[in-house]
Amino acid sequence: MSSDSTANPIYHCPPHSLLIRKSGIHGSGCYTLAAIPEGAYITEYTGNVLSKEEADDLYCERPDTYLFCLGEGEFVIDGDTVAAFVNHCCDANCETDEIEGKVWVTALRDIAAGEELTYDYNLYDGDDDDEAPCHCGAGNCRGTMYGEEELERRAKVKAKAVAAPDGPSPDVARPPDHVPSPPACD
Numbered sequence: 022m023s024s025d026s027t028a029n030p031i032y033h034c035p036p037h038s039l040l041i042r043k044s045g046i047h048g049s050g051c052y053t054l055a056a057i058p059e060g061a062y063i064t065e066y067t068g069n070v071l072s073k074e075e076a077d078d079l080y081c082e083r084p085d086t087y088l089f090c091l092g093e094g095e096f097v098i099d100g101d102t103v104a105a106f107v108n109h110c111c112d113a114n115c116e117t118d119e120i121e122g123k124v125w126v127t128a129l130r131d132i133a134a135g136e137e138l139t140y141d142y143n144l145y146d147g148d149d150d151d152e153a154p155c156h157c158g159a160g161n162c163r164g165t166m167y168g169e170e171e172l173e174r175r176a177k178v179k180a181k182a183v184a185a186p187d188g189p190s191p192d193v194a195r196p197p198d199h200v201p202s203p204p205a206c207d
Contacts, residue, residue, distance in 0.1 A: 032061040039064060039103045039138075046157050048085065050137045057132040063115060066124040068101040089124060094146060098124060109166045110139030111205070112159035131167040143168030149178070 034057050036046035044050030057063060061206065066089050071079070073090075076097045080086045104126050115126050115138050126140060144153055144167045153166040165172065 025161050032058055035062040036064070036103070041103060041106050044108055044137060046110060046137065046139070047106075048109045050139075051103050052135065052137050053132055054134055057128045057204050058132050059128050061128045063126045063128060063138065064101070064102065064104045064107075066098055066100055066104040066117065068099040068105070071097055071099055074204045076106060077130050090146075091119070091124070104151045107138045107140055108157075109142040109155040110159055111141060111155060111162045113139045113141045113159070133159040141168070141180075146173045149175070166197060192202060 022180070035055070036055055036088070038055040038057075040052045040054055040144075041049050042052060046165070051064075053063075068087070069088075070091070073095055076086075076088055076099065076200050079099075080088070088097040089100060090097050090149055104124075105106035107126055114129055114132050114136060116129050116146055117140055126138065132138070139157070144165075147153060155162055155166050163169075167175070
């Protein structure tokens with residue numbers, strides 16, 4: 022998307038043209054009732070800004086969250102508008118952009134009325150045992166909501182664990198191989 026607003030005037034999607042309803046991807050999704058042109062600012066991702074630690078404490082027992090990581094992930098937005106219902110898809114029709122301190126969902130291509138709005142979450146953190154499965158059904162589906170870089174990182178960690186010799190992990194204290202005998206009595 023071009024950042025030159027003189028070449029492409031910025032189009033803001035009217036809020037009343039978005040609808041939340043059941044999604045074939047996951048739970049509820051955000052659908053458009055009107056055609057949206059490529060490059061349009063569709064909706065802003067708003068909500069309380071929390072530290073990652075606050076969000077972890079708040080949502081530790083909940084499987085579904087509406088958190089959007091800011092910058093390098095030290096802070097998140099706890100989504101409270103229609104943007105929170107834009108589902109993940111590996112072949113997305115939208116993307117997110119941080120612009121002047123705001124997070125916008127923008128159209129990657131022309132979107133027809135009736136389409137579900139989606140963007141690629143490209144998750145990059147999470148518990149190592151959390152596979153974050155994707156159910157988008159796209160032809161290029163990765164099977165997970167993690168991004169390519171995170172998948173590469175996880176593959177390296179897994180390969181390293183497989184290549185490691187059996188036995189305790191390096192951070193576990195091991196007993197010495199030889200315990201010295203007590204001194205002899207004379």
